[in-house]
Amino acid sequence: MQELIEEYDAVEASEMQKLQKLRVFMTDSKFEDFQESIARLEADHPSMKGIYTILDADTVLKEYGIHGASGGALLPAGTVWPYRLVTKVFDALLKKYPGRLTIETNTAVEAVEYDEKFLTPITSVFPYTLRTSRGPMRAASVIYCTNGYSGHLLPCLRGRIHPFKGTMTVQDPGTSIPNQGKFVSWGFHYPPTYEPDTQRHGYGLYYLGQSAKTGYFYFGGENTRIDEAVSADDSFVASHSVSHLQSVLPRFFGKEDKAPWKLVSSWSGIMGFSSDGLPLVGRLSPALTGRRGEGEWIAAAFNGYGMANCLMAGEALALMILGKK
Template sequence: MSLVQAQLSNPGIPAPERQQALNRVHADPGVPKDATTSSFWLQEPHPHFTNKSSFPLPAKADVVIIGSGVTGASIARTLLQSRSMCSNPSFPKVLILEARDVCSGATGRNGGHILENADEYAEFADEFGEDAARKIIRFRLAHLREMLSVAEELGLTEVAQARKVQFLSAYFGDENWKSAKERLQRFKKGMPEESEEWIAYEGDSIPKEFKLSRANGVVAGPAGALWPYKFVTGVLSRLLSEYPSEFQVADHTSVTAVHYDQDQYSIETNRGTVHARHVIHCTNAHVGHLVPGLRGRIFPVRGQMSAQTPGDRFPLQAEKHSWIFNYDRGFDYLTQLPSGQMMFGGGFVHSESLGIADMGVPADNEMSLAIDIHLSGALSAVFGRESWGCVQGNPIQAMWTGNMGFSADGFPWVGELPGSLTRRTRTSNKTGEGAEWVCAAFCGEGMVQAWLSGKALATMLLKKDGHSGEDLSWFPEQLLVNEQRINKAVLPQVVSDSPRRHANL
């Protein structure tokens, strides 16, 4: 069970406030609002996307992707590289629609972490069995290699600052550390080859260079970091250059409705209507707006991030480490840029009503004062004031929020959408006919779930169109859309303090 869902049954939070959160979870999240907080990642717009789209929308497209983050970029790349989707060259094959600036949603507001610490292996093994747990963890771990490889292939390694680091997951509190060691032991026993680089340190064995002397213990392992906006816009820019007649990206184009009629979809936007064979929803926290049946199954959670100047005694570790700070209640996450900035986020439980006030919130135009206070002072405390030193001037370079898409069972939703979720009736389901799809709800871990989920979704689409595609035996079945999951993985509409498993909360 994620920390977010756990708060719904936390008796320390008044029931009326938890009920208000559930009401928001089941409400229409709408389209992203124009007003936003200013993300540090977006301060240097890509030259290809500095001006609002002014070209007329095409009347038709083979595939319309709604959302221009890492998921949409991955899907577009996989589809375009197939080059076999559409025999009609008179209109673009793939069109991405974005309500605001390109990559200005969750991807352009996250922590820049490519991190899977395998902390949930034991939980997955207990619930789904050892084989399924290995498959889920392997899928997540594969993102580090895959994303760094794509960055290198496209010449984005330097510009996107894509790099492999060692994560340091620090635990504060005896019980917290004891549980972490037990989970690590399960992981190393169940996946000895994959866990070879994982190391545990505790007490005096924690290397001094970590500057984590206040931690009870530290788990270290392989991870990555990058500038998410520069990575995604770099991928999209390359696709636009390589497929000028087959690919378009339309920003500031909000989708207001989707209809199905006469074997095609009509996608209504604030700039006109586009007809398409396939529609792919990559809107994460906002997916319930156009897919009403996903409300309560996928819901927004507002998170908060900051860019900070490090203390004058803290050594540059951008090429060496990234961090997770695990407390008795909640956690924070941190990467450091080669230029020195500390990209620090978290503090969920420090928000109003222990975080419940951020659950179901679909806007990123406001910030929590309580989280601001926490993030502004936590780093010097965690690393120790002697190791941190002083900061000249204002240490906070930027503070912003973003909307994450969470799911009731803790897994992304990837696959073809049935009419029971879209509330749109299809007249037939023949091979080669279009469909509506979803790839969303990465539960705050998009950097180790979204790229390959997008690749899998695009492969499913190609196979539906009758094209041979990559074998998908590597893709975890827990992420697939099916009727059993639709019936099971939904949050209640009324608060209950009875303990339940996380898939049925």
């Protein structure tokens, strides 16, 4: 990703930063599980030994100012403003390949059909028809980069891939916290929760970055009813999700006795989660498409880590489609 950002001259626009990520474990059992899994990782992949530095609770509190943790781990990481990066790269690609690349926004694909009879020269080269809200389009191959929405066009994938909503807030801590945005980003791990009375589910992770420029915290996670969380509807931001994030963040910095920090903005987005936690990248079999034909492919289910993983997944998929290793 760093190479891509540099190649497209997007370091400044996307506010790319190399820093350390502090993963914070809020219970002893989470911290123990993590240390065991790092030991297994290092045993299986000796080249990765030493990537994580384990920190005890005292160090997490005294050196990083995080309250209530059972322990932590540091690893080399980076932050980037994804929307700015993606739009800058697409803008450059549109200029570079004006005859080959078009981006059709607000054009939902409503159905995919496969013509297996090859009756005309066109259908033999372009056997797929994409029915869209702006009319049909013919294609030689179809690549689904539809992540959490994949089950809409590929019903056989429902359950294997499901949408999962995440809410983000931007909170202004004012002068109450020193700006550490250049040096560290954070992830907070806690055991998933479920409250039968409210049916609210906390899925076990909060993520946090701080803008080195403004000091604003970008804090996300989800705590909402299961039917709202496992949903592809991002047309609204649940106010209880936002107020939950506003109440949780100051606690991590020991500032819960103060008024909530100013909410600068908030939004929700849909992620694609898979039942085994792994992305789905490759050719779709007729059993999954419900159609004959060998020309349907997918790169989806990034389980909330797509910005980090979908670049190389896309490259791998392109090589597969070209028949290369």
